[in-house]
Amino acid sequence: MAVLSLCAGAAPAQSADLVVYGDYVLTMVPDEPVLENGAVVVRDGAIIAVGSRQTIDEQYIGAEAIAGTHRVVMPGLVNGHTHTAMTLFRGMVDDLDLMTWLNKYVFPMEGRFVTPEFVRIGTELACWEMIRGGTTSFVDMYFYPDDIARVVDRCGLRAVVASPHIDYPSPGFSGWDDSFAAAVDFVKRWQGKHPRITPAFAPHAPYTVSPDHLRATVEKAAELDAIVSMHLAEAPSESAYIAENFATTPVRHVQGLGLYNQRLIAAHMVQLDPNDIALTAASGVGAIHNPTSNMKLGAGISPVPAMLNAGVNVGLGTDGAASNNDLDLWEEVRLAALLHKVQTGDPTAVPALQALTMATRMGAVAARLGDKVGQLKPGMRADLIQVQLNKTRQLPLYDVVSHLVYVTDSSDVVTTVVDGKLLMRDREVLTIDEAALRASVARKSDEIRSALAATDDAS
Numbered sequence: 290m291a292v293l294s295l296c297a298g299a300a301p302a303q304s305a306d307l308v309v310y311g312d313y314v315l316t317m318v319p320d321e322p323v324l325e326n327g328a329v330v331v332r333d334g335a336i337i338a339v340g341s342r343q344t345i346d347e348q349y350i351g352a353e354a355i356a357g358t359h360r361v362v363m364p365g366l367v368n369g370h371t372h373t374a375m376t377l378f379r380g381m382v383d384d385l386d387l388m389t390w391l392n393k394y395v396f397p398m399e400g401r402f403v404t405p406e407f408v409r410i411g412t413e414l415a416c417w418e419m420i421r422g423g424t425t426s427f428v429d430m431y432f433y434p435d436d437i438a439r440v441v442d443r444c445g446l447r448a449v450v451a452s453p454h455i456d457y458p459s460p461g462f463s464g465w466d467d468s469f470a471a472a473v474d475f476v477k478r479w480q481g482k483h484p485r486i487t488p489a490f491a492p493h494a495p496y497t498v499s500p501d502h503l504r505a506t507v508e509k510a511a512e513l514d515a516i517v518s519m520h521l522a523e524a525p526s527e528s529a530y531i532a533e534n535f536a537t538t539p540v541r542h543v544q545g546l547g548l549y550n551q552r553l554i555a556a557h558m559v560q561l562d563p564n565d566i567a568l569t570a571a572s573g574v575g576a577i578h579n580p581t582s583n584m585k586l587g588a589g590i591s592p593v594p595a596m597l598n599a600g601v602n603v604g605l606g607t608d609g610a611a612s613n614n615d616l617d618l619w620e621e622v623r624l625a626a627l628l629h630k631v632q633t634g635d636p637t638a639v640p641a642l643q644a645l646t647m648a649t650r651m652g653a654v655a656a657r658l659g660d661k662v663g664q665l666k667p668g669m670r671a672d673l674i675q676v677q678l679n680k681t682r683q684l685p686l687y688d689v690v691s692h693l694v695y696v697t698d699s700s701d702v703v704t705t706v707v708d709g710k711l712l713m714r715d716r717e718v719l720t721i722d723e724a725a726l727r728a729s730v731a732r733k734s735d736e737i738r739s740a741l742a743a744t745d746d747a748s
C-alpha cells in the first residue's frame with residue numbers, strides 16, 4: 290500500500306528511438322508559438338511527442354539523443370519542384386529566356402547526355418545537397434524515374450517522383466506513346482509500395498503536350514489515384530502560344546481539359562490573371578513558386594500575395610540546378626519574402642512567417658504530402674532539422690523566425706532527419722559517400738566536357 294502511494298502520479302518513462310532537443314522548437318502548427326527549451330520525440334519513424342525539455346525528459350527515454358544548444362528544431366523543408374539530375378548541367382547555360390534555354394540548349398543536351406547513369410549520379414548529387422541544406426522532401430520530375438526512386442530509397446529522403454511524358458522525343462523515348470506508357474507503368478509499380486516515395490505523372494507543359502494527351506493523363510491519374518506534376522503558366526511565351534492556339538490562358542486551357550483538380554501540383558504559376566487565381570483557389574491545385582528560376586529565365590513574378598489571399602496553397606521550389614543554379618531552399622524562402630515586397634511596394638507582403646510556412650506546412654500541402662510532413666506534432670512522420678543560430682554572423686538573436694528567413698543559409702543546418710532516420714549529423718551526411726560521389730561527378734562531367742569539345746572542334 291505504502292509503495293503504491295509513493296509511486297502514484299509518476300508514470301513509467303516510455304521508450305523512444307530518438308529525442309531531438311532545441312533551445313527553440315518551431316512546430317509550424319498554426320498559431321502555435323515558438324517553444325523555448327523543448328524537444329521532439331520519435332518512435333518508429335513518427336513523431337510521438339513535442340514538449341518542454343523537462344516534460345519530455347520525465348516521460349521518455351530515447352535510444353539516441355541530439356543536443357539542442359543554440360539550435361532550433363523545425364520541420365524539414367519541402368522543395369515542391371525540381372529536376373534533381375539536372376545538377377550535372379549546373380552552370381552550363383545561363384542568362385537566356387525559357388524557350389531559348391529549353392529548345393536551343395537543354396533539350397538537345399538532354400538528348401545527348403541523359404542516361405540512367407547520368408540520372409543516378411545527378412540525383413545523388415542533388416540528394417547530398419538537399420540533405421546538407423535541410424530539405425527533407427521534394428517533388429522531382431525527370432527522366433529514368435526508376436533510377437531516381439532507387440537513389441531516393443538509398444539516401445533516405447522523401448520524394449514525389451514524377452515520370453515525364455511529352456509529345457517529342459526525350460531520353461529513352463521516341464515521343465508521347467512510349468513515354469506515357471512508361472509513366473503509367475511506373476505509377477502502377479510504385480503506387481503504395483514505398484513509405485517515402487510517391488510516384489506521379491509529369492506531363493511536361495501545356496505547350497509540349499497536346500490537349501488529347503493531357504486528357505489521357507487526367508484519366509489515368511484518376512484511375513490510379515495518382516498525383517500530376519506539371520509546369521504551368523511559367524513565361525509570357527507560353528501564354529502567347531496558348532492564346533494563339535487555344536484562345537485562352539494556360540490555366541483555363543488545362544482546366545478545360547479536366548486537369549485542374551486536387552491531384553495537380555502546378556509549378557511556376559507566374560502568368561496568371563485574376564480569373565486564373567480564383568480558379569486555382571476553387572480547384573485545390575497546389576501552386577509551387579520558384580522565384581530564383583523565374584528571375585533567372587526572365588519569366589516574370591508570380592502573383593503570390595494574390596494567390597495566398599485567395600486561399601491557394603503555395604509551396605516553394607528551386608526548379609533544376611540548370612536554372613537556379615543550386616538546390617538551396619533557404620534562398621527561395623528569402624526571395625519569397627523579399628520579391629513580393631518589391632513587386633507590390635508593400636513591405637508587409639509575404640511576411641517572414643508566411644515565407645517559412647510556404648517552405649514547410651503549406652508547401653507540404655501543395656506537394657500533396659501535408660498528411661505526412663510539414664509540422665512537428667504527434668502523428669506526423671519525423672522529418673525534421675536542426676538549424677544552428679549562434680554563428681558570429683547570426684548574432685544577436687531576438688527573433689527565431691526572422692533569423693530563419695533573413696539570416697539563415699543552408700550551411701547553418703546541422704541535423705537532418707527523415708522518417709525518424711538520421712541522414713545528417715553535425716553536418717556529416719550519413720547516407721551518401723561524398724568522396725565516391727565527387728569521383729562520379731568528376732568522371733561524368735569530364736565525359737560531357739570532352740563530348741562538347743569534340744563537337745565544337747568538328748564544327
Ligand SMILES: CSC[C@H]1O[C@@H](n2cnc3c(O)ncnc32)[C@H](O)[C@@H]1O
Binds near residue numbers: 494582
Ligand atoms: C518532362 S519534365 C523534365 C523536363 O523539364 C525541363 N525543364 C526544366 N526546367 C524547366 C522549366 O523551368 N520549364 C520548362 N521545362 C523545364 C527539363 O529540362 C526536362 O526536359
Ligand SMILES: [Zn+2]
Binds near residue numbers: 372
Ligand atoms: Zn521545372
